[in-house]
Amino acid sequence: MIDLHSHILPGVDDGAGDLAEALGIARQSAEQGIEKIVATPHWMTDGYGLTPEVTAERVRELQASITQAGIELTVLPGAEVLITPELGRLLEQGLISTINHSRYLLLELSFREIPDYTENVLYDLKVMGYIPVLAHPERYQDVMADPNLLYSWVKEGVLAQLNAGSLLGDFGLRVQQTAEILVQHNLVHLLGSDVHSTGQRKQSLQPAFVRLRELIGGEITRFTDNAQNVIDNLDLKSGSPIYYREKKGFIKRLFS
Numbered sequence: 726m727i728d729l730h731s732h733i734l735p736g737v738d739d740g741a742g743d744l745a746e747a748l749g750i751a752r753q754s755a756e757q758g759i760e761k762i763v764a765t766p767h768w769m770t771d772g773y774g775l776t777p778e779v780t781a782e783r784v785r786e787l788q789a790s791i792t793q794a795g796i797e798l799t800v801l802p803g804a805e806v807l808i809t810p811e812l813g814r815l816l817e818q819g820l821i822s823t824i825n826h827s828r829y830l831l832l833e834l835s836f837r838e839i840p841d842y843t844e845n846v847l848y849d850l851k852v853m854g855y856i857p858v859l860a861h862p863e864r865y866q867d868v869m870a871d872p873n874l875l876y877s878w879v880k881e882g883v884l885a886q887l888n889a890g891s892l893l894g895d896f897g898l899r900v901q902q903t904a905e906i907l908v909q910h911n912l913v914h915l916l917g918s919d920v921h922s923t924g925q926r927k928q929s930l931q932p933a934f935v936r937l938r939e940l941i942g943g944e945i946t947r948f949t950d951n952a953q954n955v956i957d958n959l960d961l962k963s964g965s966p967i968y969y970r971e972k973k974g975f976i977k978r979l980f981s
């Protein structure tokens with residue numbers, strides 16, 4: 726298994742606080758059968774974020790400690806970038822890490838409100854040759870209210886990454902239900918843990934894959950193949966997105 730979204734790098738964001746915790750996450754991950762984990766520390770324009778050079782250095786240091794501790798896990802570089810209208814320029818300036826140096830960029834939107842400039846930024850990224858991977862869309866208020874927001878973007882080539890914990894109910898019933906809708910409508914392509922600690926936001930990729938298999942059976946290989954293709958910078962095989970039509974209950978039908 727490959728984990729494309731993690732906050733395993735110690736002391737750089739709200740993820741692992743120190744090396745001991747990072748090694749704890751590494752151990753949990755290896756125990757769940759994860760072979761590769763992408764370190765995606767938060768990147769925000771207000772000076773919160775590492776350059777690709779610093780990320781590479783921190784990944785090398787953590788890898789050395791993981792290997793020394795006898796844990797079989799490979800750490801790859803990346804970032805989880807909070808959307809900004811300046812994103813194109815910042816990428817041009819070489820300030821932001823993509824997933825393992827690929828075209829795939831892990832992009833985060835605001836949980837409360839998707840900004841107006843989002844479509845412009847997604848378009849700019851496409852023109853520049855990047856492929857945006859939207860982190861945890863099932864957690865955004867606007868996507869919960871209307872899953873088809875994602876439909877139009879996915880049709881344009883945007884990818885989306887579901888959080889393992891969302892499928893397991895860690896963020897509440899509404900997020901879980903949205904996650905299931907997105908899976909069943911081919912609106913998500915990748916599964917990541919978004920692990921932050923060994924405690925409350927621990928590694929849960931393996932149990933999430935068990936849940937995903939309950940939902941879509943053998944089709945889960947699409948998710949595992951996609952993860953491999955992202956880190957290898959290859960094209961993804963994804964089914965066409967399906968437009969979501971809300972199943973209205975009796976009362977809602979009566980009044981609509």
Ligand SMILES: [Fe+2]
Pocket residue numbers: 730731732805860919
């Ligand atoms: Fe994250």
